[in-house]
Amino acid sequence: MPNLEKLFENNRNWAKGQLADDADYFRRLSSLQSPQFLWIGCSDSRVPANQILGLAPGEVFVHRNIANLVIHTDMNCLSVLQYGVEVLQVQDIIVCGHYGCGGVRAACENAQLGLIDNWLRNIKDTYSRHWAELEGIEDIMARSDRLCDLNVLAQVHSVSHTTIVQNAWRRGQPLAVHGLVYSLHDGLLRDLAVRITSPDQIEDIYTMVA
Numbered sequence: 001m002p003n004l005e006k007l008f009e010n011n012r013n014w015a016k017g018q019l020a021d022d023a024d025y026f027r028r029l030s031s032l033q034s035p036q037f038l039w040i041g042c043s044d045s046r047v048p049a050n051q052i053l054g055l056a057p058g059e060v061f062v063h064r065n066i067a068n069l070v071i072h073t074d075m076n077c078l079s080v081l082q083y084g085v086e087v088l089q090v091q092d093i094i095v096c097g098h099y100g101c102g103g104v105r106a107a108c109e110n111a112q113l114g115l116i117d118n119w120l121r122n123i124k125d126t127y128s129r130h131w132a133e134l135e136g137i138e139d140i141m142a143r144s145d146r147l148c149d150l151n152v153l154a155q156v157h158s159v160s161h162t163t164i165v166q167n168a169w170r171r172g173q174p175l176a177v178h179g180l181v182y183s184l185h186d187g188l189l190r191d192l193a194v195r196i197t198s199p200d201q202i203e204d205i206y207t208m209v210a
């Protein structure tokens with residue numbers, strides 16, 4: 001596996017470095033994880049959760065997919081959400097988009113790209129709901145970046161609409177859902193100033209009582 005040789009070398013050096021700093025490091029981490037945060041972000045290779053947040057292994061539970069979508073029929077995302085909330089008892093769920101997102105940009109256009117068109121349809125639905133505002137932005141990059149914001153806001157609500165999150169609130173579990181956007185240009189996170197912490201903040205039609 002010549003292509004992977006460098007990676008194994010990196011890995012050996014990394015493990016050695018960790019042990020040099022803390023001889024107990026792997027023994028301690030292998031026995032438990034109790035992250036405070038669940039990160040739902042884009043698969044884009046330039047948006048790595050741990051590095052951006054300055055968090056070590058064990059401190060953030062991560063789910064990533066193209067354009068950070070939370071779709072109510074996606075067993076993968078819902079399973080991460082359920083495990084994170086009910087078993088790991090995370091306290092903060094961060095939905096993080098990023099400006100310059102290729103998935104969001106593709107959703108603004110009309111070319112067929114294959115299977116992924118079905119995934120990106122979810123972003124087109126958000127575009128459609130905010131059509132007047134978005135069509136009013138002439139610059140295509142600026143329009144796409146505004147759609148990144150709106151997509152994050154839609155996914156924050158989608159997380160909050162799940163029975164997983166609503167049941168946690170009803171049990172009295174402290175749990176906040178946040179919306180952030182990351183900029184590839186300066187490496188900084190922007191807070192979209194949305195923070196949902198109870199069923200009172202979601203539309204009545206989406207509240208679900210057990």
Ligand SMILES: [Zn+2]
Pocket residue numbers: 042043044066067068098100101102103104
């Ligand atoms: Zn992206």
